[in-house]
Amino acid sequence: MSTLHLDAEALYTDLLAGVRSLMKPDTVLVGIWSGGAWLAERLQRDLKLAVEHGVISSALHRDDFSSRGMTAAADHTKLPFDVDGSHIVLVDDVLYTGRTIRATLNELFDFGRPASVALAVLVDRGGRELPIHAAVSAARITLPSEQRLSLARDATGRFSFDIKGPN
């Protein structure tokens, strides 16, 4: 796996095409803090959407709170639209166990009852522990469980992937 090469910028182009196909006139993007929020911000620009995108954090609903504790400034959730009755596309960088998505859905429902929620991700790395699937994923890969994969963004706004852990 040491030769794994993921071109985040190329994958973004595929994600953009996939998300475009999901969009209906009143669909709103919601990016999951932090990588997904960067993606949603850029998708918002590239798709020239009328309604401002939202940002959501799973921190207050995580199921590993008792073992990992509180992360400071946990709440980045900002949903600048009425969640009730809205059609939402959740955006994240990496889909893995599905636990973040479960927590995010709980967070979302604290603000109201959306009409529909779909999921779009840059990378689906398998390893699901919950019945959750992405409507759009720009890449499907397999990684050893010890490796951590996350999106990074440089000062110019270009995306790349961080891979941490043993190769």
Place this chain on the structure above:
Amino acid sequence: MLSRRNPQLNSHGELIHLLSIEGLPQAVLNQILDTAGSFLSVNDREVKKVPLLRGKSVFNLFFENSTRTRTTFEIAAKRLSADVINLDIARSSAAKGESLLDTIANLSAMHADMFVVRHSESGAPYLIAQHCAPHVHVVNAGDGRHAHPTQGLLDMYTIRHYKQDFTKLTVAIVGDIVHSRVARSDIHALTTLGVPEIRAVGPKTLVPSDIREMGVRVCHDMKEGISGADVIIMLRLQNERMSGAMLPSAGEFFKNYGLTPDKLALAKPDAIVMHPGPINRGVEIDSAVADGTHSVILPQVTFGIAVRMAVMSIIAGNNA
């Protein structure tokens, strides 16, 4: 006796109890304030509840009465989805002669996960923290004259909210400082957060001279004390803790140290006026000031819930 290691922190330096602001590093204070900021917005949600303490039991042990503090702790714990049990200890077991540690042992047998303790004896929450099971967390909700750390933290949250930067501020704490655990907690917190000038203002009988050792400037003249201040923290005159001739009369106190619009005019034009409540109108603060544009007394109450949520969720997430 306290162990050399701060009993509030685990071996990783994480907060497991909140007993006093004294000795807490700046990073821990900032973590609490940042986390409180994120909880403030929970009040704006359709569902004003997050599940961080779901399945946990929080016991409010008030050996000394305080409806307001107990209520804000109760609201904070409930917004975190905890089960809250309020025990009016003053009127139950303790009155029957049960010792503090026996009370704690009994409540622990009821599977308590957190104790919120108010006690008239300084140090009672420390004693409980040292004798409870490792998974149990203790929050000091005011012990004797010693400390009231969540009040101190909510005061810091309030100051940061209105003034942003602590390192340029002049803060005047006015009134009955000798009896005030709030004053002590505020002074420790302000010092840790880098406030360059802290003034303790009041008559000689209520402002002990040893307070200078905490790095504050003592002012027995109110005008000197509040001139140029960015923040004025008024303290309640604690009649119930006073004995002997500490004060000539409430009227005289108001004349010399009560915060009136005239005296407030000596502070910075954008100064904020704080008070831990309950306020005694016409004793330490004039109604025109308490209800005026500089007053942030009611926002303090709102911030207090978010700060208590932050403290409880942080300590509950850290293991001994």
